[in-house]
Amino acid sequence: MKNVLIGENLLPEVKPEESLLRREEFRVFSASSAEEALNILRSGKIDLMVVDLDMPRMGGDKLCSIVREEKACGRVFVILVCSGRKLDLLRCDRCGADSYLTRPLEPAAVFDKISHLLGVPRRKDRRVLVRIAVNGRFRSKPFFCGARDLSASGIRFEADKTLAKGDIITCSFFIPDGERIEAEGEVVRVVYGEAKAYNYGVRFTSLAPEAKTAIEEFVRRQTAEENALA
Numbered sequence: 001m002k003n004v005l006i007g008e009n010l011l012p013e014v015k016p017e018e019s020l021l022r023r024e025e026f027r028v029f030s031a032s033s034a035e036e037a038l039n040i041l042r043s044g045k046i047d048l049m050v051v052d053l054d055m056p057r058m059g060g061d062k063l064c065s066i067v068r069e070e071k072a073c074g075r076v077f078v079i080l081v082c083s084g085r086k087l088d089l090l091r092c093d094r095c096g097a098d099s100y101l102t103r104p105l106e107p108a109a110v111f112d113k114i115s116h117l118l119g120v121p122r123r124k125d126r127r128v129l130v131r132i133a134v135n136g137r138f139r140s141k142p143f144f145c146g147a148r149d150l151s152a153s154g155i156r157f158e159a160d161k162t163l164a165k166g167d168i169i170t171c172s173f174f175i176p177d178g179e180r181i182e183a184e185g186e187v188v189r190v191v192y193g194e195a196k197a198y199n200y201g202v203r204f205t206s207l208a209p210e211a212k213t214a215i216e217e218f219v220r221r222q223t224a225e226e227n228a229l230a
Contacts, residue, residue: 003047130157134161163187
């Protein structure tokens with residue numbers, strides 16, 4: 001069992017109840033302030049925490065520094081969430097944080113970071129072949145690419161095409177053993193990946209109710225299969 005502490009203000013973005021953090025090997029705690037988080041951490045039972053760099057009253061970097069100094073907290077992996085500005089990254093580095101995440105947060109990216117630090121293997125991704133039509137500033141011919149981490153709220157895909165944060169795209173794909181889905185979405189995250197490719201996080205902005213239901217059912221089946229293998 002891995003105990004993960006997440007700042008209460010981050011819960012709407014991390015969505016642990018909808019992500020793989022709901023797997024049986026995780027137990028999620030929350031704290032509304034750095035002081036409350038510190039009290040939980042002093043139990044010595046937390047393996048990793050994800051908190052905001054700019055928590056009220058006591059920043060996440062100050063909290064991290066205290067955790068590093070107090071033996072009662074044990075060895076805790078620390079992930080700080082920040083804006084990505086140079087000064088923020090410097091604060092993350094100086095306090096001894098193990099890693100950082102920049103906004104906007106993508107639940108799948110959060111779990112990737114957590115699973116890497118805790119040595120928890122990722123199970124089979126929810127992968128589909130998706131046709132992308134770009135309606136934004138880098139308009140191009142439609143292209144196909146592999147997408148993963150599909151949910152009713154969005155999708156993540158990798159491509160060597162140049163897109164910009166804020167671009168509006170149209171996604172078209174088939175759910176395995178299911179129907180064709182068409183959805184409009186906005187690029188909310190751009191990360192340079194390997195082999196000259198980019199990882200894009202897309203938030204669906206227009207999705208028919210029946211398509212949402214079909215995706216949720218697909219995710220439910222996948223999750224049930226994962227839990228059966230646990």
